[in-house]
Amino acid sequence: MEDHETVQEEKSGAMLLDLDHVSKIYGDLHALDDLNLSIPQGQWLAVVGSSGSGKTTLMNILGCMDTPSSGSVRLEGRTLEDLNPSQLADVRKNVIGLVFQKFYLVPHLTAIENVMVAQYYHSVVDEEQAMQALDRVGLADRARHLPSQLSGGEQQRVCVARALINDPKLILADEPTGNLDETNEKIVLDLFRQLHDQGTSLIVVTHDALVASCAQREIMLNHGVLVGEQWNDEDARRAYEEAGGRPAFSGSAGKEAQSGDVPVGFQDPTKAAKTGDGNRMEWQ
């Protein structure tokens, strides 16, 4: 982490993301309950919590794929709830790179074509650049293979290549290593580390203590409520606070809720808490 600090200090001045009393309610279920969270540019944040804790809901809201029931989300100074679906699509393709747990590659396109799809919707297709991205995740020689001909780890790496192809400011990763073996997990984490070093902000939703511990900062959700926050990188914390950053907090009435100005620590979840079933999603 030491070598990231300089970059981090420079980047932490501006807040990339601001969540202000954000809730998502489905009927009686509070999937996300009054979350307040600021993330500066360049920060690597891990969101941990058990299944059903609201991580994916948070992910969808941050990824401009869902809108909160109440509260406000500001990304790069833009208030997302004011944007129409087409403007949200613009934000998605320009600012955000997505990595999913279940890989989500287009099954009838080859690895390189899957990477180029992101370029296609973003701006201009550049095969050379797509090949470089695949090369970066170590899959240059598998570029012409269909997803069905790739292993789970390889598919996830294609996803990472696709997420980084448009140089997003923020990469959102939902259980990126949930279905990977240790070797592939290490490759993906190394890639994240490289992206972080370049100044890309990362928000990684995970069950995995190892993955979470790579982040500078971790927050924990439980039943949609923020229950804890901890920093793995004190320098980053200091820089964050100097830039005016406040600890995350929840306005929820839940007794576990972290509602004060002082972060409540928590125990890292263990590897055993992983609930990913390891199955790749089949697209029939």
Next chain:
Amino acid sequence: MAGEPKRGSTTGGRSDKPAGRHAPMTNTRMFLTMLFGAIFRRRGRASMAVVASMVGAATLFCLAAVCLEVPRQMNQEMRAYGANLVVTPIQQPGQSRQGIDPAMVSHTTEMVTAKASAKHATYRYESVRVNAGSHMMAGIDADQVHQLNHHWNVDGQWPKDGSVMVGRDLADSLGLKPGRRITISYRASDNAEGATGTEGVSGAGRTGGGQSTQEGSTGRSNHVHGSATMSDDAGRPGQLHHAGNPSGQSGSQTQPVVLTARPAQADASSPAGPTMGSAPVDGSIAQDAQEKGMELRVGGIVDTGGSEDQIIYSSMHDIEALTGFKRGSDVIEYSVNTMGPNLTAIARSINDMTSMGVKAQTVTRITSGDTHTIAMLQTLFWLVSIVVLVLTFVGVGTTMASIVSQRRSEIGLRKALGATSGSIGAEFYAESAFYGLLGGLIGTVLGYIFARLLCTSVFQRSLGFNWWLALASVLLSTIISVVASIRPVRRASRIDPALVLREE
């Protein structure tokens, strides 16, 4: 944001370019690549959309080819059997028979061709004697008549100067063969008004055809195939009874019939000076012909199976030489390239011009059975077409709906990657247009094969490949595919990325 330089290209990994790239990948190529992938790497249900389009196109093309082509061919064939419009002079009672003069022939022809393309032929009929027997002789322009009556079966030559063409029945009864000579004489009295010397030829000969006129016709229908045209009440035989010069065989240059004035101008009974700019032909020949007869060569025998088989055809020059005078035509036959109401309208327009002194009548050679077949075919065509269109529509629509629901995750993913509803729509419309195009192409070829088989086995007709119809068939099936997929594609473009990517 979109315009920011890309950082990823300068970071990490190798920077050497991948080798072996040919055409540079552009957004258009990427669009086609995605389309190709969706169509050819998936298969499965895509083939159902193609099959639906194919069946639709095949049925429609087959039906259209048969139901449009067969009646068209029948119409064409009917026209090959001769005229469908006959123009005759209006004969005033008591007036002499002077025929339709060439200027009026041109005028009438202009009126007809103004509405539709047409071919025409003129006929001048005279009653002549061969071996004392009375027969009908027609002066014609061989080329015109040949053009009009492709079905006439001629053994030998068409008439030319000095050579006649004799009807089969007449040739048989007179024992004539091509190359023989025949002596024909002309008596003005035979052609005088009230003369009945044509004996059957005039009465039955030209009316025996299997046709009926459409205007006020009583419908003669003895089904003699391919007979000459004949109108019901103003037919050529009738005209023979009008010629009115009682001067009989006075011989010489009395010009009993023709040289009298036009109907409105002169009394038939009083010989008048030549009109129409015609003049008596060489008097000595005419006189000779009327007294001793004129010897002509039999150039050919015509066999039509109709009344033509009773007639002697000669060139205009010969009939003028024989009779000793020129006059207009008794009949103009038109083969007009139209039918039904359009043809009737042409006839009416001529009849409305009463000053022309001619009468036009449509002649149809279609038997009622043919008409019924055509009407039935066309009704069947429309009924089945509508059913097939609906079925194709439902088939393609359902398949596209199933493809869309199968690809919900992928659509969600594309949207998560920044695809707009419009670009998702464009991809699916292009995909279904392709299915329609492919199905349309295969279906058209299959439809043509079926139509050909059907035409050969049921209608005993050959069927050419109609490129316009094929183009229309392919286009229609493409359009139907696109239109049928509007609903499924709209549903696809409304898919919410969050719903799809949410953990299930």
